[in-house]
Amino acid sequence: xxxVSNFKPPEKGDPEALVTIYEFSDYICPYCRNFxxxxxxxxxxxxxxxxxxxxxxxxxxxxxxxxxxIVSAEASxxxxxxxxxxxxxxxxFDAWEAQSKLDVKDEQAAVASVLGIASKIVADQxxxxxxxxxxxxxxxxxxxxxxxTDMGLDATPAFVIQHKDPADPTGKDxxxxxxxxLDYEEFAKTVDIEIFRAQGTPIADTxxxxxxxxxxxxxxxxxxxxxxxxxRAAKTPTAAAKP
Numbered sequence: 001x002x003x004v005s006n007f008k009p010p011e012k013g014d015p016e017a018l019v020t021i022y023e024f025s026d027y028i029c030p031y032c033r034n035f036x037x038x039x040x041x042x043x044x045x046x047x048x049x050x051x052x053x054x055x056x057x058x059x060x061x062x063x064x065x066x067x068x069x070i071v072s073a074e075a076s077x078x079x080x081x082x083x084x085x086x087x088x089x090x091x092x093f094d095a096w097e098a099q100s101k102l103d104v105k106d107e108q109a110a111v112a113s114v115l116g117i118a119s120k121i122v123a124d125q126x127x128x129x130x131x132x133x134x135x136x137x138x139x140x141x142x143x144x145x146x147x148x149t150d151m152g153l154d155a156t157p158a159f160v161i162q163h164k165d166p167a168d169p170t171g172k173d174x175x176x177x178x179x180x181x182l183d184y185e186e187f188a189k190t191v192d193i194e195i196f197r198a199q200g201t202p203i204a205d206t207x208x209x210x211x212x213x214x215x216x217x218x219x220x221x222x223x224x225x226x227x228x229x230x231x232r233a234a235k236t237p238t239a240a241a242k243p
Contacts (some may be wrong), residue, residue, distance in 0.1 A: 007140055010085045011075070013054040018198040019191065020045075020054040024158040029071035032157045033096040035181040036089075042184045047191060057089065059141050060148045060156050066104025068113070071132070073141045074115035077129035086120035091117050101224050111117045125235075157181055161191060166200035174198075 017122070021043070025032040047053040053075075061069030079088030095117050102109050112216050115125075122128045133139070148158075159178040165171055176194050176239055178187070 007077075007137075009056050009058055009144070010080060011056040012049040012086065013048040015054055017054040017160055019049055019052070019194050020056060021191065021195070022058050022160040022162065023044045024058045024060040024153055024156060024160070025066055026059075026061050026156040027092045028068045028069040028077075028100055029062065029097070029156045030096070030100070030240065031181040035157050036093045039110040039182065039184045039187055043187065046188070052195060054192065058148060060153065060158070061134065061141065061145060064104070066102070067107040067110040068099050069105065069142060070138070071110035071114055072099065072165070073144075074135065074137040075118060075128075075132055077137040077140065078128050079118060079122055081131060082124060082128065084121050087121050091121055091175075110151045130150040159187075161194045163194055165197035166198060175179050176232060187238060203217060 023040075025036075027033075043053075044055070048055045053109060059073040062074050076085060076088050076092060077083055092114070099113055114132060115129060118128050119125065125229075126133070151160075157180070161176040162179065164174050165174050174194075174197065176190065178190055182190070
């Protein structure tokens with residue numbers, strides 16, 4: 001994605017953290033908005049700020065969401081030029097309701113919308129406007145989108161949790177793909193499992209559920225009947241074929 005000088009996908013957290021969480025997201029996607037408003041903050045507090053995970057945002061503006069998704073992604077990087085990426089990131093999701101009503105085919109409406117959102121965030125309004133109007137980050141966003149689809153992703157939000165294999169640190173990275181806007185508890189369980197794997201710590205076995213006695217008896221009876229019928233059929237002589 002290095003199509004703009006010194007560009008790298010926005011990230012936060014300890015670069016040496018055991019796991020890296022990649023969020024593939026779209027600013028017009030309602031499920032992405034839900035995740036970022038309901039879950040992302042807790043992930044940030046409990047995993048990123050504590051050094052347990054590094055977090056990377058990856059733009060994946062779905063075609064059906066039109067110019068609003070594309071221009072918003074570009075605008076987030078224009079804000080990053082002034083050190084305000086995460087502030088713009090949050091503001092774009094906070095403005096989701098108005099953004100989601102934009103005409104998907106109206107690029108200028110999308111531009112006007114992000115300029116309004118950024119007016120309270122970036123210091124140099126003219127530089128930000130020039131960045132958006134010249135489409136400085138369009139090649140980057142297009143490449144990030146293409147790379148996401150090359151991975152087989154086709155919906156948002158999607159997450160890839162990546163870490164080294166403790167048994168083979170120089171080998172292929174281990175990845176876990178998570179799809180959908182999980183609530184914090186479910187998302188945290190998945191992250192914890194990947195952290196355990198990255199540490200080489202054995203994961204406790206899932207408790208074996210107590211079998212349903214009635215269902216077990218029924219299954220055993222059916223198997224006994226089927227076995228008896230199969231045995232009887234095997235002992236029954238086959239009639240000789242007529243010439």
